[in-house]
Amino acid sequence: MKRFAPASALVMAAVLMAAPLQADPVEIATARGPVTLAAPPAKVAVFDIAAADTLEALGVAPVGLPTQLYVDYLDRGAAAPIGTLFEPDLEALSTLEPDLIVIGSRSAAQFEAVAQVAPTIDMTISPDVLGDARARLETYGTLFHREAKAAALEATLDARLAEVQGAAKGRGDALIVLTNGPKISAYGRGSRFGWLHDAVGLPEAWPALKPEVHGDAISFEFIAEVDPDWLIVVDRGAATGAAGVSARETLDNPLVAGTKAAKAGQVVYLNAANLYIAGGGYQALMANLAELLAALKG
Structure with missing residues (x-):
């Protein structure tokens, strides 16, 4: 020195x-x-x-x-x-x-x-979306000397999660599906969208799904057989801007319409770009949770 x-x-x-x-x-x-x-x-x-x-x-x-x-x-x-x-x-x-x-x-x-x-x-971001979202928030806060801001954002996330889980308590189970034009895949715990079950508190309507990156290919008959209380939908085409059949068009058929979810008005179309493209980003996470909260309260 x-x-x-x-x-x-x-x-x-x-x-x-x-x-x-x-x-x-x-x-x-x-x-x-x-x-x-x-x-x-x-x-x-x-x-x-x-x-x-x-x-x-x-x-x-x-x-x-x-x-x-x-x-x-x-x-x-x-x-x-x-x-x-x-x-x-x-x-x-x-x-x-x-x-x-x-x-x-x-x-x-x-x-x-x-x-x-x-x-x-x-x-x-790994399939542990919530865990990684928190970790990234803390890491960026440390790296850019914004620790206080990161802590405040995490507290807001915790409050939102608690509100969503409270609204979901006793509301039945859920099946998470992704549509890609006319094709449909289902996602359970351990998959890229499986974190929604833990974040929201809605159990899996079909616990035997494999944690595949692209989900388990399913049919309309499968959805009818599982008969979930909630159907949470991600439209890949809408997320990527691809032309073709929308998720609403794909799922507009008698088999899906006969489920408990459809009859109760509990088919939730999440903002697909937020979930599919920006999944694990703080703002996307908060927006998707807000959509789920509104559906649960509605």
Whole structure:
């Protein structure tokens, strides 16, 4: 350490103020294990929609975002387009000279490519969506020195979960389905949407579903046989902007109409982009929970 000759307090203060500030290193958890970074990074480029969602909730504005965000609530601000979730524009990314690049889920396969430009972290959300959402919120809060904001957001999430679970108590079981045009898949605990059972408190109408990434392929006859009290629906086409048959059209048939869920008006069409694309992002999570709460109270 440099030793200073005796000086007045004013001189010492001037010297300290003139010295460059160094970012303190911090170890954070990622999908690929712990990583040590200088915090806070001044410029961050983001290729994961859930990460962009939570960072926005914390007040962190990325310098670069994908050309298509899929969800309608994210504000691009001054963020430059840096390619798609599947194909990064390395030239545009390099021009930004980011201190950190965040990838995850659909962009995770591009880790090695973008890591050539700047330090990169993989923040993929696992099927433990609630657990990972909390972990990411805390991690970003630490990394960007927004710990108090992260704690406040988590408290709001806890309150929303308690309200949803209270409204769901004693309201029967649920079957979670995803439609992809005319095709239907069901999702149980351990799957990408299975966290909804734990978050809401509605048990599985069919506990034998496999925790497959793309769900268990099912038929209308299966839905009729299971006869759930609640049918929670995710429309993949609506999430990705694909043309074709909507979930409402696919499920508009006598077999589904004969279920307890349909007869009671308890078929819930969640905002699919929030759940399918931005799943695990704080704002998407809160919005989906608000939809479920409204349905349960309705």
